Amino acid sequence: MSPEDVIVVSDLNHTYDGKRYVLSGVSFRVKRGEVFGLLGRNGAGKTTLIKILTTLIRPTAGRISILGLDPYTHGAEVRRRIGVVQQDDSYDYTSVEGNLDIYGMLWGVPKSERLKRIEELLELFSLSDVRKKSVFDLSGGQRRRLQVAREFMHNMDILFLDEPTVGLDVIMRRTLLDRIKELARSGLTVIFTTHNLEEADYLCDRIAVIDSGRILAMDSVDNLKRIYGKKTVELVLGRGSRDLFLREVRSRIPNVDLKESDSTIKIVNTDPSFVLGVITEASRVSGVEIEWLNVRGSTLEDVFLATIGGGAVVES
Ligand SMILES: Nc1ncnc2c1ncn2[C@@H]1O[C@H](COP(=O)(O)OP(=O)(O)O)[C@@H](O)[C@H]1O
Ligand SMILES: [Mg+2]
Structure with a gap:
C-alpha cells in the first residue's frame, strides 16, 4: 500500500x-x-x-x-x-x-x-x-x-x-x-x-x-471522456447536391455513423480532425458549400452509456 x-x-x-x-x-x-x-x-x-x-x-x-x-x-x-x-x-x-x-x-x-x-x-x-x-x-x-x-x-x-x-x-x-x-x-x-x-x-x-x-x-473524468466519449461533427450544407456530398463522405468513411435531422448532418466519430478532413475533401469534390460547422465534445453521458452498453451517443 x-x-x-x-x-x-x-x-x-x-x-x-x-x-x-x-x-x-x-x-x-x-x-x-x-x-x-x-x-x-x-x-x-x-x-x-x-x-x-x-x-x-x-x-x-x-x-x-x-x-x-x-x-x-x-x-x-x-x-x-x-x-x-x-x-x-x-x-x-x-x-x-x-x-x-x-x-x-x-x-x-x-x-x-x-x-x-x-x-x-x-x-x-x-x-x-x-x-x-x-x-x-x-x-x-x-x-x-x-x-x-x-x-x-x-x-x-x-x-x-x-x-x-x-x-x-x-x-x-x-x-x-x-x-x-x-x-x-x-x-x-x-x-x-x-x-x-x-x-x-x-x-x-x-x-x-x-x-x-x-x-x-x-x-x-478527462480520460474517461477521451477513451469512451466520441465527438459529434455537425454541419449544415449550402448550395449544391446534398446526395453527391454524402456519397463522397460515405466513400471515405466506411460504416460512417451519420444522421440527418432537418438541415443538420451529424457525424459521430472518435477522431474529429479526420472527419473534418473528409468533409473538406467531400465539399471540394462535390462542389457543395458548407454553411455551418460545429464539433461537439463528449460528455460523461457518452461515457456512461458506452460503458453500460446503453447505446453509443446521446442526442442533446
Ligand atoms: N438490505 C438489503 N437486503 C437485500 N438486498 C438489498 C439490501 N440493500 C440493497 N439490496 C439490493 O442490493 C442491490 C444494490 O443496492 P444499493 O446498494 O442500494 O444500490 P444503489 O445505492 O446503487 O442504488 C439492489 O439490487 C438492492 O435491491
Ligand atoms: Mg443508494
Missing part, C-alpha cells in the same frame, strides 16, 4: 441473501485529497459499497483498508476518523445550532471548540439565517446542508457522501457541491456517490462507473 492510499479495496464481493451478488470483484484505491466518485444507476450497488466502507456492513468476501486499518477489527477507530452522510440520513431534532452542538458532543469535542466550529459551519454552509429554526422546519436543501455540516464538527480524514444532492433543486445542489469542493481543496478525501453525470463531472477527480455491482470503468 502506498502511504498516500487512504482507501484500498481488493476483490470485494457482497451478497445479502447468499444467492445474488450485489457487488462482484470490486477493487480500487483512493489517494489522500482525492474526490472519488461512484457513478451508477439505482440498484448499482453504491449504497452497499458505502455501508461496507463505513463499517456498517461486513462484506461477504474481500479485503479493505481504511487509513491503513481493517474496518472490522478497528471499527471504532475508523469511525472516529471518517464522516458519513448516509442516503437516508436523519437525526432531526432541536434547532440547527443545537443539532450541530449535539454532534460535537457525540464526538467529544470540548465546549469552547464546539462554539467556534458552530459559527464557522453555519457560515460555510449558509445556515446562519436559520440557526434558531427547528430542524423539522428546514427546506430539503437546508436539511441536507446541515447533515453535511454536522460531520465537520469533528476532524476527519475521509468524508463519505451517499447521494447527498437527491431531492435538491438546481441551486441548492450547486451550493452544496461548491461547499464540498471547497473542503476538498483543503485536502479532505471525499467519496461521493451519484447517479447524476453532470455532478460527477463537476466534482470528482476520478470516477468509477458501477453497474450491477461491478466497476465497468475507472479513470479521471
Whole structure:
C-alpha cells in the first residue's frame, strides 16, 4: 500500500441473501485529497459499497483498508476518523445550532471548540439565517446542508457522501457541491456517490462507473471522456447536391455513423480532425458549400452509456 492510499479495496464481493451478488470483484484505491466518485444507476450497488466502507456492513468476501486499518477489527477507530452522510440520513431534532452542538458532543469535542466550529459551519454552509429554526422546519436543501455540516464538527480524514444532492433543486445542489469542493481543496478525501453525470463531472477527480455491482470503468473524468466519449461533427450544407456530398463522405468513411435531422448532418466519430478532413475533401469534390460547422465534445453521458452498453451517443 502506498502511504498516500487512504482507501484500498481488493476483490470485494457482497451478497445479502447468499444467492445474488450485489457487488462482484470490486477493487480500487483512493489517494489522500482525492474526490472519488461512484457513478451508477439505482440498484448499482453504491449504497452497499458505502455501508461496507463505513463499517456498517461486513462484506461477504474481500479485503479493505481504511487509513491503513481493517474496518472490522478497528471499527471504532475508523469511525472516529471518517464522516458519513448516509442516503437516508436523519437525526432531526432541536434547532440547527443545537443539532450541530449535539454532534460535537457525540464526538467529544470540548465546549469552547464546539462554539467556534458552530459559527464557522453555519457560515460555510449558509445556515446562519436559520440557526434558531427547528430542524423539522428546514427546506430539503437546508436539511441536507446541515447533515453535511454536522460531520465537520469533528476532524476527519475521509468524508463519505451517499447521494447527498437527491431531492435538491438546481441551486441548492450547486451550493452544496461548491461547499464540498471547497473542503476538498483543503485536502479532505471525499467519496461521493451519484447517479447524476453532470455532478460527477463537476466534482470528482476520478470516477468509477458501477453497474450491477461491478466497476465497468475507472479513470479521471478527462480520460474517461477521451477513451469512451466520441465527438459529434455537425454541419449544415449550402448550395449544391446534398446526395453527391454524402456519397463522397460515405466513400471515405466506411460504416460512417451519420444522421440527418432537418438541415443538420451529424457525424459521430472518435477522431474529429479526420472527419473534418473528409468533409473538406467531400465539399471540394462535390462542389457543395458548407454553411455551418460545429464539433461537439463528449460528455460523461457518452461515457456512461458506452460503458453500460446503453447505446453509443446521446442526442442533446
Ligand atoms: N438490505 C438489503 N437486503 C437485500 N438486498 C438489498 C439490501 N440493500 C440493497 N439490496 C439490493 O442490493 C442491490 C444494490 O443496492 P444499493 O446498494 O442500494 O444500490 P444503489 O445505492 O446503487 O442504488 C439492489 O439490487 C438492492 O435491491
Ligand atoms: Mg443508494
